[in-house]
Amino acid sequence: MTEILNISDNKYYESIKRAAEIIKNGGTVVFPTETVYGLGANAYSEDACKKIFEAKKRPADNPLIVTVSNFEMVNNVCYIDKDIEEKMKKIWPSPLTLLLKKKDVIPDIVTSGMDTVCVRFPDNKIALDLIEAAGVPVAAPSANIATRPSIVDSKDAIKELDGRVDAIIDAGRVKFGVESTILDVTKKPYSLLRPGAYSVEDIEAVFGQIYISPVAEGYKESSIALTPGMKYRHYAPSKKLFLIENEEEFREFISSDRSREFLVLCSADNAKYAKFDKIVLGKNAVEAAHNLFYDFRILDQSDKKYGVIQAFPEKGIGFGLMNRIRKASFLIIKDKENIDKINEVLNES
Ligand code: AMP
Numbered sequence: 001m002t003e004i005l006n007i008s009d010n011k012y013y014e015s016i017k018r019a020a021e022i023i024k025n026g027g028t029v030v031f032p033t034e035t036v037y038g039l040g041a042n043a044y045s046e047d048a049c050k051k052i053f054e055a056k057k058r059p060a061d062n063p064l065i066v067t068v069s070n071f072e073m074v075n076n077v078c079y080i081d082k083d084i085e086e087k088m089k090k091i092w093p094s095p096l097t098l099l100l101k102k103k104d105v106i107p108d109i110v111t112s113g114m115d116t117v118c119v120r121f122p123d124n125k126i127a128l129d130l131i132e133a134a135g136v137p138v139a140a141p142s143a144n145i146a147t148r149p150s151i152v153d154s155k156d157a158i159k160e161l162d163g164r165v166d167a168i169i170d171a172g173r174v175k176f177g178v179e180s181t182i183l184d185v186t187k188k189p190y191s192l193l194r195p196g197a198y199s200v201e202d203i204e205a206v207f208g209q210i211y212i213s214p215v216a217e218g219y220k221e222s223s224i225a226l227t228p229g230m231k232y233r234h235y236a237p238s239k240k241l242f243l244i245e246n247e248e249e250f251r252e253f254i255s256s257d258r259s260r261e262f263l264v265l266c267s268a269d270n271a272k273y274a275k276f277d278k279i280v281l282g283k284n285a286v287e288a289a290h291n292l293f294y295d296f297r298i299l300d301q302s303d304k305k306y307g308v309i310q311a312f313p314e315k316g317i318g319f320g321l322m323n324r325i326r327k328a329s330f331l332i333i334k335d336k337e338n339i340d341k342i343n344e345v346l347n348e349s
């Protein structure tokens with residue numbers, strides 16, 4: 001049985017207390033952060049963390065992020081040098097996760113046997129109150145079932161996880177909609193492991209220039225023109241999603257009869273070009289990030305067979321947004337020559 005915890009004003013402290021009790025007793029709690037919902041358990045307990053992998057059907061070789069609510073907890077879970085300590089005090093709490101050398105108190109299951117741990121100090125009152133009340137760091141990956149879109153609304157958390165976890169904090173929509181940014185600070189140059197809600201521009205203002213591998217854009221391995229890799233999909237809706245990166249090409253496609261069986265996911269500016277059904281993701285990358293995973297779930301519930309989505313400018317959160325869109329796409333059309341690939345795929349399916 002999953003307890004649904006209400007956080008309206010008169011229930012808030014009671015619910016936080018209950019959620020913390022469940023964590024302390026080795027159970028699992030789904031809770032909001034400023035990025036997406038997390039599925040948390042006591043990071044010190046191997047048995048509790050095992051439940052996270054089971055609930056999410058997550059492969060054991062995909063390690064968990066450890067969330068903390070104060071700097072003492074940070075010191076308990078990892079080794080930090082003076083320079084990094086100063087920087088983390090400047091940036092936290094925020095949606096920037098740091099990869100650091102782990103201390104032995106963190107069991108192998110959390111880090112998939114590696115000697116490093118991802119540490120996150122979220123900027124969300126409910127998350128911080130919960131971790132503080134539990135009194136232990138909370139291992140918490142995104143709350144979705146593995147390969148599914150991340151969860152940004154508690155109603156989707158309840159739909160997907162009722163019966164699979166001990167409790168869900170019913171806190172509505174989250175702020176950003178894409179996961180935290182991950183930065184490896186175990187060695188120089190510091191490198192970006194995953195773009196996300198915290199922008200590269202903001203990282204570099206504190207950490208100096210960082211290394212950004214081409215993989216961060218979200219293409220498979222290298223920037224090849226087409227990525228038909230079912231195998232590499234992630235964050236994905238169940239329906240096949242097609243990304244058309246060239247804006248002119250995108251507008252042409254959605255205004256033609258060829259888009260009849262597609263649900264169009266687009267910006268406010270491009271909505272007028274859609275001949276058939278569309279969802280407006282927002283007027284810019286910030287709004288599109290907020291809505292992306294929510295709208296992937298609407299796509300799955302719609303009567304359309306496929307989705308087609310546009311690209312957004314890759315500044316700020318737009319870089320993390322495009323990483324998620326590319327990873328979720330069944331096919332990426334990078335340039336004009338490849339638009340007919342859509343037909344080939346449709347003919348095959
Ligand atoms: P999520 O399920 O969205 O919370 O994903 C957590 C991400 O953090 C995954 O991409 C993990 O591979 C990554 N991660 C967590 N711990 C580590 C670690 N010790 N080393 C490298 N990546 C990590």
Ligand code: MG
Nearest residue numbers: 141142143150
């Ligand atoms: Mg995830």
